[in-house]
Amino acid sequence: xxxxxxxxxxxxxxxxxxxxxxxxxxxxxxxxxxxxxxxxxxxxxxxxxxxxxxxxxxxxxxxxxxxxxxxxxxxxxxxxxxxxxxxxxxxxxxxxxxxxxxxxxxxxxxxxxxxxxxxxxxxxxxxxxxxxxxxxxxxxxxxxxxxxxxxxxxxxxxxxxxxxxxxxxxxxxxxxxxxxxxxxxxxxxxxxxxxxxxxxxxxxxxxxxxxxxxxxxxxxxxxxxxxxxxxxxxxxxxxxxxxxxxxxxxxxxxxxxxxxxxxxxxxxxxxxxxxxx
Amino acid sequence: xxxxxxxxxxxxxxxxxxxxxxxxxxxxxxxxxxxxxxxxxxxxxxxxxxxxxxxxxxxxxxxxxxxxxxxxxxxxxxxxxxxxxxxxxxxxxxxxxxxxxxxxxxxxxxxxxxxxxxxxxxxxxxxxxxxxxxxxxxxxxxxxxxxxxxxxxxxxxxxxxxxxxx
Numbered sequence: 506x507x508x509x510x511x512x513x514x515x516x517x518x519x520x521x522x523x524x525x526x527x528x529x530x531x532x533x534x535x536x537x538x539x540x541x542x543x544x545x546x547x548x549x550x551x552x553x554x555x556x557x558x559x560x561x562x563x564x565x566x567x568x569x570x571x572x573x574x575x576x577x578x579x580x581x582x583x584x585x586x587x588x589x590x591x592x593x594x595x596x597x598x599x600x601x602x603x604x605x606x607x608x609x610x611x612x613x614x615x616x617x618x619x620x621x622x623x624x625x626x627x628x629x630x631x632x633x634x635x636x637x638x639x640x641x642x643x644x645x646x647x648x649x650x651x652x653x654x655x656x657x658x659x660x661x662x663x664x665x666x667x668x669x670x671x672x673x674x675x676x677x678x679x680x681x682x683x684x685x686x687x688x689x690x691x692x693x694x695x696x697x698x699x700x701x702x703x704x705x706x707x708x709x710x711x712x713x714x715x716x717x718x719x720x721x722x723x724x725x726x727x728x729x730x731x732x733x734x735x736x737x738x739x740x741x742x743x744x745x746x747x748x749x750x751x752x753x754x755x756x757x758x759x760x761x762x763x764x765x766x767x768x769x770x771x772x773x774x775x776x777x778x779x780x781x782x
Numbered sequence: 783x784x785x786x787x788x789x790x791x792x793x794x795x796x797x798x799x800x801x802x803x804x805x806x807x808x809x810x811x812x813x814x815x816x817x818x819x820x821x822x823x824x825x826x827x828x829x830x831x832x833x834x835x836x837x838x839x840x841x842x843x844x845x846x847x848x849x850x851x852x853x854x855x856x857x858x859x860x861x862x863x864x865x866x867x868x869x870x871x872x873x874x875x876x877x878x879x880x881x882x883x884x885x886x887x888x889x890x891x892x893x894x895x896x897x898x899x900x901x902x903x904x905x906x907x908x909x910x911x912x913x914x915x916x917x918x919x920x921x922x923x924x925x926x927x928x929x930x931x932x933x934x935x936x937x938x939x940x941x942x943x944x945x946x947x948x
Contacts, residue, residue, distance in 0.1 A: 509867075515830045516863035519837045520856055526841070527852030535851055543845060546793070554801045561805065626800035629846045629854075631810050631915045632899055632906075637800065637846065664848070671848060678905045699907035700914075761805075 540666045547625065547669040551639045554625040558764050585655045592719060592734055595687060619767040620644055622652075625669070634677040634697075636660075638766060641668045649728070649774035652766050657734035657757035658682065658722060659766050661774075670768075675735070676701055676760055684735055685723035686752070689714050692723055695735060695754070703736060705752045712750070714741050720754050730772050784831050784941060785838075788823070792839040795819055800846040811918025813926050814891060816843055820862055821887050822927075822934035825880055828942075829866040836862045849898055857894040861887050877928075884927035888920040
């Protein structure tokens with residue numbers, strides 16, 4: 506009985522301590538301490554992630570086909586580069602046809618500058634979809650910066666510490682991205698479903714969408730730059746009695762196998778204020 | 783002494799959970815190494831130490847999670863406290879003890895995590911998450927529960943050898 510009372514006392518004390526820390530954290534008072542602790546931990550995590558990636562590569566690819574693998578990797582890179590080029594050319598052509606005036610504006614936009622980062626971890630909670638990368642405010646990273654790979658959009662920075670940052674994936678149900686279907690020029694909003702599927706909603710009923718059509722960021726809302734590939738349409742859901750049509754898309758990025766990402770460092774998201782209640 | 787050994791172990795396990803076991807998944811589930819470690823220490827009879835290690839382990843987990851800092855700490859202390867209350871009830875079934883407690887603790891841990899996510903106002907599909915995450919995680923935790931409790935028992939007997947009367 507005495508032991509159980511003592512255990513309850515310890516448990517209540519520890520929970521109160523944790524609740525106190527939670528409150529301080531929600532007020533933002535613990536960020537400097539978290540940064541201080543994360544600094545050495547991120548180095549260890551980087552070291553571990555690097556070794557794990559090397560071991561994974563070693564185990565998943567037999568050594569006798571190493572040259573073939575290298576060739577495939579080169580070709581994949583070439584395909585990705587050509588795909589990006591096709592997207593850019595199609596964009597330019599469409600812009601010229603539809604809004605010639607905007608073409609000059611688009612060309613006048615400065616080239617994006619990138620910061621490469623290694624993925625060193627994922628959220629320890631399997632319910633949440635975020636990555637931890639090995640760059641932070643010390644490297645000029647700030648909240649809201651978009652994160653891409655050579656294949657397309659990955660997500661955006663939601664939390665920054667001096668040496669690491671957290672990336673919210675576009676597959677997280679809380680993320681939303683304004684997108685455009687490249688051929689039909691229809692705008693929509695990409696939202697991940699709870700089962701991980703990516704749906705583009707709020708597409709105008711009059712838009713004629715085709716399967717396989719490329720989906721790119723539209724740049725609307727100022728959260729992401731325009732023209733970043735997001736994926737391809739795999740199915741279309743159109744019902745006459747609904748205001749909008751939806752599509753399911755296949756992301757161009759394999760989120761289960763991301764090792765290196767690029768953070769677009771010269772993009773500043775627009776600070777859109779929440780409407781007053 | 784136990785904290786000198788325990789904290790680096792918990793830190794290592796949290797890094798492994800975030801960097802290594804995030805690739806080794808069963809459906810979307812992965813083993814909860816930190817939970818297993820503190821739970822095994824509690825099963826070794828060191829309940830109060832396990833709760834304090836739960837607090838520390840939870841805070842370390844919070845560094846690697848989008849959940850508010852401190853939430854895993856509360857969850858782990860609660861889980862260990864509840865698991866410790868089963869002490870003695872399965873006293874005849876030594877093999878079943880770690881398995882049964884791990885089953886209850888895993889379900890409780892994920893239940894509380896889901897509760898926290900719902901409190902944050904995030905969208906959640908219970909059926910999908912149960913089948914894709916909670917059940918695979920629980921299964922993996924059950925698989926690792928026996929070796930974890932054996933390791934904890936071994937460590938306990940080294941750190942706290944039984945007193946012998948001469």
